[in-house]
Amino acid sequence: MKITPVEELFTLLNETADILREELDCTYLEALAETGENIFQESILQEELSELTIKRLKKSYESLHLDKFTNEDLRKSFQLAILKGMKESVQPNHQMTPDSIGMLVGYLVDKFVQKDAFSLLDPAVGTGNLLTTVMNHQNGKTVDAIGSEVDDLLIKLAYINANMQKHPIRFFNQDSLEPLFINEVDAVISDLPVGYYPNDIRAADYELKADEGHSYAHHLFIEQSLRHVKPSGYLFFIVPNGLFESEQSPKLHEYLKNHAIIQGLLHLPLSLFKNEQAAKSIFIIQKKGKEVKPPKQALLVNLPSLSKANEVDKILKQVSGWIKENKG
Template identity: 30%
Template sequence: MDKIENLFNKFIDCVELLQNALNVSFSEALTETFDNLENEQIKVELGAPDKETVVQLSEKYQQLHYEDLSQKAKVQIFTFLTLKAINEDDLDPNQMPTPPVISTIIAMFMQKLLPDQGLTIIDPAIGSGNLLFSVVNQLKNANHSKADFNLFGIDNDEDMLNFADINAHLNGLEIELFNQDALTPWFCSEPDVVVSDLPIGYYPIDENAENFVTKAEKGHSFAHLLFIEQIIKNLAQGGYAFLVVPKDILSGKTGSDFMPWLSEKVYLRAIIELPDNAFQNKFNQKSVLVFQNHGKNAKSSEVFLTKLDTLKKEEDLIKLNVKLNEWYTKNIH
């Protein structure tokens, strides 16, 4: 960890030097830094950065020994730097990378539920891509779907899409990215799978929200509810969604209105309540929601329900996997 921390600080020096030379945000300088490192060439446009800065950057880049770093180390450092960029540039907290353990839980369910064939997967709120890429890498390592995936991502923030583009490259994955409001028509039609950590909060465009059943009766609508409806509209027949959602949409006042509607639209497969201590405050509590669209011989089953008290030990995931196997054997297989 000391080695990574030392490297992390060296990378920050490189990013901040370029940031000051170009007079841009930390996010833009971070994207440019990794472009330079991956292309083994410092990009100069209209004389910026100047010759003196180029010399300084060259020296600092050499100290990184970038070409000798493992893929895992590059991804880890880039993730840390993305977190710093979100804080430095005061970006939307919804863009924070999803904790790795959540991607492991989703990958466990995907390995059980998805057919072992080529799949089109989309994340309509991709952010920096950590959740999608982590899940796909775990499926690839398990040789699921013969490692044949068509990946798509949507985000309305160009900086985040730049991060996702670099992140995909560092992970050795190909993806098609779209800069758009995900609550407008998708260019990727009928994906087999949707994987997403949904943005929480209010959707500001009331005129567009009028196109959704889950809109609020008055005032701004909840973006996460609209997202789920949009996912159902676009998902292929019999397709699956694996979503990280606010815990309160599954229970309480919101849940009492929303869940009956959702249960009519799709087949609920699983609700995994994540540990309270995994989030900074009780208002950020989240769950993993898994459902299957109607069609293609899909049928209802008993819903896998569980609350995880902790995810700090490997045994916790092993216990979850045992429960998953029992449920799968009884209800799906």
Template identity: 35%
Template structure:
């Protein structure tokens, strides 16, 4: 992972910052960098190349689960839902409060620009040093203008207020109880769930009537800690949808994730009836998958607005 970060930096700076190489190896590497011209590749190709390199680094270094990249299949589904929600927008601002390497954020940015043809501004927050560096390099190599914050979102970052928040949330407990105390979703006893805190942070940075699209555990409302999350939601946000992703994508049912769709109150927003609930069919079953997307389209057009 460190080598990848160093290489991406060298590509942009046009020099070699490697240490500990023989002069012959250093010269060889400089020649490789010199032969690479990023202008030969479109931004989506560069994003996918970085994604593949990160995936290899995760596998080789045996890095923890929270470093895992959101697969493009899932990013495409979230982007599809967002395109339907924001189909009439002329401009759109998006924030990811736990952006990781920014693969989800930049994939959705590309997808929405391609499908809607609108001006999109993106912002992201990431606390981990390595992931932030990879995100910053990826955004720069893709020539995307973005506002990135190397911060812990739970520590009250001065992030922008946006039209939509989107995030593949880290799952687990937040270790610093004092930082969580300012959140309505904090646990009464012991550590708080970081994904609950980040949902609250995200929706606090969405405009009135704006949306949040979060990848969360499918059982998010069935845990003992869900009480505080549901209490916070009342009167503040509308639960508009919860769509389970196909079980085949996960090692077991406990690891299954869902797309949670929330909408801030205000600006004419209302609780949709019915709430969009369901489970995506297998991505391999193209006919069933296309039918489910059509049902989402119908729900967005007839019920959500």
């Protein structure tokens, strides 16, 4: 049975990561970052390896020809290896946006951002999977991308992910709610980190800080994103369905009314999530600007199961029609 390019590359990443994990006595994800860097640099960078290990790795790497893989093959195989590593890791913040959602966000960015070249920010970039999925679905457009991430290991994986796909992305290893020293961008995407933000002093700089107790990180991320997008720029957030049901939501509602226009809300199918509490939606807003007019009616969609291709196709046609009507 012929194996797919994704399986072929995953097997190589997995085998070489296992070899390095054993020899370096590190986690699978750390070993994956090491082997990814070796592949990109076309040399074995770890100095403490035995001769036998170096021989085994060389043999594997020499059988690999990256040029024959598409960006999506590279991304998917790397994603599979990361998912394997995340199953072993107990850190709750190591979550990855499912592929089907990433492709959907990519489709929406392509339709809404009607520019041949644009800048894009992901302030919670993680392993770079959502950002590179979106970049891979921009039809012939040039994307100048920025990713920010507080977790050292995740950003290392994101950087290798970008290098393997030859995406020029600038990465910042920092808490994205601290000042971001970047120019304003045309669009923002983010699978928002949900929960309380522990740094109350930092949160005090935000309009959306809680009146008492810890503030919601996802609210602060929305405000930080709006600060860093150009007037009329679009923002695409993956948000919990209960975004406007918390005790802090009236403040968020008021803030959005003052600074943005809600363009749409796409409820993702429940089948993608463990339970109803974990369910999410794609929330599309536009920063206020001179030419920006609210849509006659916001785009409200309940997405069918993403495995039902015909139904999804119908919905995407509806989305496309709505954009033509409202975006001229």
